[in-house]
Amino acid sequence: xxxxxxxxxxxxxxxxxxxxxxxxxxxxxADKKGVELANVKMSMNPFCEIAVExxxxxxxxxxxxxxxxxxxxxxxxxxQIRTALAMGADRGVHVTTDMRLDQELQPLAVAKLLKEIVxxxxxxxxxxxxxxxxxxxxxxxxxxxxxLGWPQATxxxxxxxxxxxxxxxxxxxxxxxxxQVGTPLVVTADLRLNEPRYAKLPNIMKAKKKKIEAIDAAxxxxxxxxxxEVVEMNDPPTRAAGIVVEDVTALVDKLKNExxxxx
Amino acid sequence: MxxxxxxxxxxxxxxxxxxxxxxxxxxxxxxxxxxxSDSEIRxxxxxxxxxxMFNRELFNKVGDLGLLGVTVDEEYGGSGMxxxxxxxxxxxxxxxxxxxxLSYLAHSMLFVNNLSQNGNHEQKLKYLPDACTGAxxxxxxxxxxxxxxxxxxxxxxxxxxxxxxxxxxNGNKMWITNGTxxxxxxxxxxxxxxxxxxxxxEVSMFLVDxxxxxxxxxxxxxxxxxxxxxxxxxxxxxxxxxxxxNLVGEEHxxxxxxxxxxxxxxxxxxxxxxxxxxxSVEVMNNYAAERQAFGESINSFGQMQRHIAxxxxxxxAGRAYTYNVARHLDLASYGNGLDADGVKLFCAKxxxxxxxxxxxxxxxxxxxxxxxxEQLWRDAKLLExxxxxxxxxxxxxxxxxxxxxxxxx
Numbered sequence: 001x002x003x004x005x006x007x008x009x010x011x012x013x014x015x016x017x018x019x020x021x022x023x024x025x026x027x028x029x030a031d032k033k034g035v036e037l038a039n040v041k042m043s044m045n046p047f048c049e050i051a052v053e054x055x056x057x058x059x060x061x062x063x064x065x066x067x068x069x070x071x072x073x074x075x076x077x078x079x080q081i082r083t084a085l086a087m088g089a090d091r092g093v094h095v096t097t098d099m100r101l102d103q104e105l106q107p108l109a110v111a112k113l114l115k116e117i118v119x120x121x122x123x124x125x126x127x128x129x130x131x132x133x134x135x136x137x138x139x140x141x142x143x144x145x146x147x148l149g150w151p152q153a154t155x156x157x158x159x160x161x162x163x164x165x166x167x168x169x170x171x172x173x174x175x176x177x178x179x180q181v182g183t184p185l186v187v188t189a190d191l192r193l194n195e196p197r198y199a200k201l202p203n204i205m206k207a208k209k210k211k212i213e214a215i216d217a218a219x220x221x222x223x224x225x226x227x228x229e230v231v232e233m234n235d236p237p238t239r240a241a242g243i244v245v246e247d248v249t250a251l252v253d254k255l256k257n258e259x260x261x262x263x
Numbered sequence: 264m265x266x267x268x269x270x271x272x273x274x275x276x277x278x279x280x281x282x283x284x285x286x287x288x289x290x291x292x293x294x295x296x297x298x299x300s301d302s303e304i305r306x307x308x309x310x311x312x313x314x315x316m317f318n319r320e321l322f323n324k325v326g327d328l329g330l331l332g333v334t335v336d337e338e339y340g341g342s343g344m345x346x347x348x349x350x351x352x353x354x355x356x357x358x359x360x361x362x363x364x365l366s367y368l369a370h371s372m373l374f375v376n377n378l379s380q381n382g383n384h385e386q387k388l389k390y391l392p393d394a395c396t397g398a399x400x401x402x403x404x405x406x407x408x409x410x411x412x413x414x415x416x417x418x419x420x421x422x423x424x425x426x427x428x429x430x431x432x433n434g435n436k437m438w439i440t441n442g443t444x445x446x447x448x449x450x451x452x453x454x455x456x457x458x459x460x461x462x463x464x465e466v467s468m469f470l471v472d473x474x475x476x477x478x479x480x481x482x483x484x485x486x487x488x489x490x491x492x493x494x495x496x497x498x499x500x501x502x503x504x505x506x507x508x509n510l511v512g513e514e515h516x517x518x519x520x521x522x523x524x525x526x527x528x529x530x531x532x533x534x535x536x537x538x539x540x541x542x543s544v545e546v547m548n549n550y551a552a553e554r555q556a557f558g559e560s561i562n563s564f565g566q567m568q569r570h571i572a573x574x575x576x577x578x579x580a581g582r583a584y585t586y587n588v589a590r591h592l593d594l595a596s597y598g599n600g601l602d603a604d605g606v607k608l609f610c611a612k613x614x615x616x617x618x619x620x621x622x623x624x625x626x627x628x629x630x631x632x633x634x635x636x637e638q639l640w641r642d643a644k645l646l647e648x649x650x651x652x653x654x655x656x657x658x659x660x661x662x663x664x665x666x667x668x669x670x671x672x
């Protein structure tokens with residue numbers, strides 16, 4: 001498609017997800033249907049932080065002129081939008097829902113909701129984290145791109161915008177891949193894309209005045225129902241102590257017959 | 264009589280109010296400072312404690328975050344926040360390195376906040392922007408070699424010239440945090456209290472700049488027990504001529520400046536003790552869960568449980584007291600001295616006690632720098648002396664209690 005805005009005046013839509021803080025020791029809930037969320041510290045998904053940072057750098061580098069931060073979640077998801085505003089985003093969109101973000105509300109539904117927001121906001125770039133640290137699905141970005149019929153640069157570790165397009169370096173299991181993509185596009189941010197800034201106090205104060213628009217998810221005419229049901233969740237098995245083997249023969253025997261990792 | 268209807272909305276509001284983060288901005292501030300403290304302040308603590316040096320580079324980074332002028336008007340480069348915000352910054356930074364935080368306090372509260380509250384527009388315009396960015400590192404001089412708790416017993420004099428255009432300062436000030444930044448010269452600017460009249464209360468406050476002729480570093484104080492990364496010094500005034508424009512507030516009127524600023528200073532110091540306590544509780548709680556003895560985690564043993572539980576409860580009590588006082592504090596006013604003294608008195612001892620228990624829980628490991636708590640213990644002791652000794656608080660509090668609080672609310 002064609003980009004809604006000229007190359008030096010792009011509009012960026014950044015997705016931010018509310019997740020359990022990365023430093024928290026997660027516990028399984030008593031009913032084993034999921035993790036315990038009550039009284040647990042919540043934060044912005046670390047990859048979303050990287051996406052926000054990249055959007056702000058685009059604005060500072062005079063590639064973008066407007067950054068809109070969007071989050072799908074409960075009332076408290078506003079905190080994550082406010083943090084994005086404090087980092088430098090211009091305004092926020094809060095798609096409200098009380099569905100659990102780590103299980104019930106799944107990437108397919110989120111991608112559909114984001115598509116509605118994209119059609120409303122007409123951004124040139126959608127910047128998302130490559131995955132969230134609760135679901136680890138890494139699906140929302142690619143699904144959204146497909147729904148929009150847009151190209152995608154996922155697992156991006158470097159982005160260079162020029163002449164209305166972008167050169168993206170992608171981190172893959174086989175190494176780094178460099179691709180050339182046109183706008184509009186969906187980008188998902190990988191760890192090495194940047195180091196997010198701290199929200200400075202003057203910007204925290206400025207964020208108070210920035211607008212957040214709330215939209216009820218149910219009003220967007222999207223089927224949000226989950227396609228996957230979590231039946232049971234358990235702690236990983238306690239790691240058994242290691243043993244020291246006598247020689248290579250003993251090692252091969254154990255690998256074959258006990259660990260079953262070689263044929 | 265029928266009972267009044269319960270306002271459930273009000274009840275819900277009461278439950279949802281977070282005493283320690285009253286607004287979203289406060290919560291975001293705490294998040295930023297905690298994150299910064301964990302990744303930038305904590306790792307340098309041991310090294311700068313060992314070197315007894317001020318970490319200027321780190322101080323500049325704190326300036327970049329906009330934290331040096333937390334309570335200052337945006338017009339002068341600050342962030343225009345309140346006493347609660349000041350507590351948040353001091354608590355979070357102190358959990359990582361109380362010594363660095365003390366230098367921050369001397370700059371941001373003793374100089375920056377003081378000038379912001381008591382200075383005129385020209386003075387604020389001249390000093391605050393640089394102080395808020397960290398371009399200048401500043402402090403305050405009140406105590407002297409011969410006068411600490413008896414602050415109005417100070418002997419440094421400021422003699423007005425015949426034509427009233429200058430004051431000449433003579434004397435020395437002692438225990439000045441940020442009194443030097445390099446061990447050889449003074450820091451950049453100070454608010455200095457000096458006697459301008461015969462009567463005990465006739466004291467005035469002046470702005471004194473580095474390199475003013477006659478203003479020198481007396482000595483850097485070496486071999487301190489704690490707060491070692493915060494440079495403390497004696498500074499000397501030998502016929503230092505300052506222009507009359509450098510008088511802050513009214514002549515003979517510094518007691519007002521003192522009263523205003525001492526409240527936020529004491530609350531910020533109390534918040535430092537809170538940070539020390541919080542980190543100590545975290546360390547001992549986690550250690551006691553992992554450390555094994557006699558086939559069990561040591562947190563199964565009653566004495567360890569007592570150390571941890573007593574510490575947690577005392578910390579929370581101090582925290583609630585401090586933040587409650589902070590949220591009522593109007594920085595431009597004074598008159599809340601009783602509770603400002605009270606929080607410092609309580610929290611200083613509490614921080615020291617909690618750090619002590621943390622060392623005890625960690626045993627031999629607690630005695631070693633790597634485990635952090637020994638530094639917290641050494642740093643904690645200062646809070647019972649600096650910014651008001653325990654004894655000074657006792658004196659002030661009883662004076663207030665007998666005069667104004669014969670019954671309590």
